[in-house]
Amino acid sequence: MRSLRLMGVIALFRLVSGAVAWVPLTVGAASADTGLQALIERGAYIAREADCEACHIGPDGTPYAGGKAIHSPLGAIIAPNITPSKTFGIGGWHEAAFAKAIRHGVSPHGHLYPAMPYTSYAGMSDRDVHALFTYLQHNVTAIDAGPTVETRLPFPFNVRSLMAGWNGLFARGRPVDDARDQAGSVARGRYLVDVMGHCSVCHSPRNSLLGEDKRRYLGGAVVGGWYAPNITSDKISGIGAWRDDELFTFLKTGAVHGKAQASGGMAEAIEHGLSHLSNDDLYSIVRYLKTVPPLRDAGQMEPAFARHPQQELTFEALHLGESRAAAALSDGASLNGEQIFIGACASCHQLNGAGTRDQFYPALFANTATGGMTPRNLVMSILTGVHREVGGHIVSMPHFADELSDAQVAAVSNYVLQRFGNPKLSVTAADVDQFRRGDDRPLLMTMFMRLGEISGSGGLAAAGVAALAWLERRARQRKFAEAEMPLPPDA
Numbered sequence: 088m089r090s091l092r093l094m095g096v097i098a099l100f101r102l103v104s105g106a107v108a109w110v111p112l113t114v115g116a117a118s119a120d121t122g123l124q125a126l127i128e129r130g131a132y133i134a135r136e137a138d139c140e141a142c143h144i145g146p147d148g149t150p151y152a153g154g155k156a157i158h159s160p161l162g163a164i165i166a167p168n169i170t171p172s173k174t175f176g177i178g179g180w181h182e183a184a185f186a187k188a189i190r191h192g193v194s195p196h197g198h199l200y201p202a203m204p205y206t207s208y209a210g211m212s213d214r215d216v217h218a219l220f221t222y223l224q225h226n227v228t229a230i231d232a233g234p235t236v237e238t239r240l241p242f243p244f245n246v247r248s249l250m251a252g253w254n255g256l257f258a259r260g261r262p263v264d265d266a267r268d269q270a271g272s273v274a275r276g277r278y279l280v281d282v283m284g285h286c287s288v289c290h291s292p293r294n295s296l297l298g299e300d301k302r303r304y305l306g307g308a309v310v311g312g313w314y315a316p317n318i319t320s321d322k323i324s325g326i327g328a329w330r331d332d333e334l335f336t337f338l339k340t341g342a343v344h345g346k347a348q349a350s351g352g353m354a355e356a357i358e359h360g361l362s363h364l365s366n367d368d369l370y371s372i373v374r375y376l377k378t379v380p381p382l383r384d385a386g387q388m389e390p391a392f393a394r395h396p397q398q399e400l401t402f403e404a405l406h407l408g409e410s411r412a413a414a415a416l417s418d419g420a421s422l423n424g425e426q427i428f429i430g431a432c433a434s435c436h437q438l439n440g441a442g443t444r445d446q447f448y449p450a451l452f453a454n455t456a457t458g459g460m461t462p463r464n465l466v467m468s469i470l471t472g473v474h475r476e477v478g479g480h481i482v483s484m485p486h487f488a489d490e491l492s493d494a495q496v497a498a499v500s501n502y503v504l505q506r507f508g509n510p511k512l513s514v515t516a517a518d519v520d521q522f523r524r525g526d527d528r529p530l531l532m533t534m535f536m537r538l539g540e541i542s543g544s545g546g547l548a549a550a551g552v553a554a555l556a557w558l559e560r561r562a563r564q565r566k567f568a569e570a571e572m573p574l575p576p577d578a
């Protein structure tokens with residue numbers, strides 16, 4: 088009997104011991120899972136900050152599958168698959184390789200082109216790189232397929248090793264610490280603008296070697312036919328005259344009535360990135376932009392949103408114009424801007440250009456697309472349309488690239504500019520063709536193409552070798568200068 092009791096006590100002791108031993112292991116596993124989930128959630132937010140999906144989205148809308156053509160002055164650059172596929176994506180990468188790619192533009196497969204803004208991401212903190220890598224590896228669906236087209240730039244720009252010299256000149260950023268995480272601060276806004284949001288990649292002009300012109304930081308630049316506007320604190324050419332709440336609303340929704348509507352690449356940045364950021368982060372961006380030194384665009388005397396109609400049309404004139412438009416557009420041959428406007432635009436923007444009462448279809452006056460110093464964004468909106476989806480709210484304007492000829496687009500653009508925008512601007516069919524192609528070739532590319540025409544492929548080869556040698560020499564000189572006079576941490 089005693090032996091039976093002893094055996095029962097031993098069994099009970101083992102059972103209790105096992106339960107006690109099991110509890111910490113369960114808690115530890117749960118804690119690890121919670122930590123990983125928190126890291127993934129942070130990484131997902133960082134992906135929004137960095138606007139990764141807007142460029143790496145697949146043709147069918149699959150997140151991070153790659154295949155989108157990113158315009159560059161040298162040609163279309165195809166965004167790669169960055170899902171955790173081991174064959175087609177980054178599933179086989181170590182975190183160090185990932186960090187080297189996004190900070191320095193060098194992947195396990197070779198040099199990247201700066202359409203991937205590693206010149207800005209160079210400043211990403213170690214903590215943010217780790218979180219982003221964890222998110223992409225653990226919470227993104229692996230897509231075992233690559234883009235159906237490849238990047239094919241003309242020689243010598245297809246020689247990716249040329250990027251080594253270019254990087255030595257223009258990719259000199261350094262990671263920052265985590266001191267810029269204070270919610271709502273100007274320092275946080277600078278980190279979001281300069282590093283994560285890579286705003287200067289689009290909004291700063293480029294020099295002859297396609298590096299950012301630091302003297303015109305955020306002063307506006309041409310990007311793929313569009314004009315990324317001046318966003319310095321200047322009250323005429325920049326955003327200095329915008330109220331903080333207006334800037335916040337624009338970043339959150341893509342529209343501020345009486346000022347601007349986001350289209351093109353900015354609409355994508357808002358849809359996939361900025362609209363998902365916290366209010367504190369958006370106000371951090373606003374506060375930082377208000378500190379950026381002002382730059383005034385030559386010849387601009389009033390803000391682009393200050394333009395109002397040159398004259399009011401009477402009811403009789405509107406009715407007569409509508410009748411003429413219906414007759415002229417029936418044969419599709421009209422080159423009369425007013426008639427094209429009435430037939431293709433007025434049903435949404437109204438005959439007087441005032442848009443709808445709720446501004447779902449915006450006014451064409453008091454609008455930066457029509458009142459600025461360039462007609463690019465007006466023309467590109469007509470050609471490509473406008474699409475934004477923010478918080479389930481969809482804004483959509485149809486594109487007319489296939490319905491209107493270059494001459495017709497020029498005609499209706501000139502009518503809109505004269506009636507509702509900057510009457511000093513004018514557009515030709517040749518302008519429309521150039522904007523449509525996004526053909527803004529830099530001096531460097533023009534030089535190579537001219538040499539190629541004169542000397543054939545041998546001339547291009549010689550030019551490529553000379554350019555590589557020159558870039559590497561300049562990079563060595565820059566490194567020597569930096570050794571003698573170190574750059575500040577934020578340079």
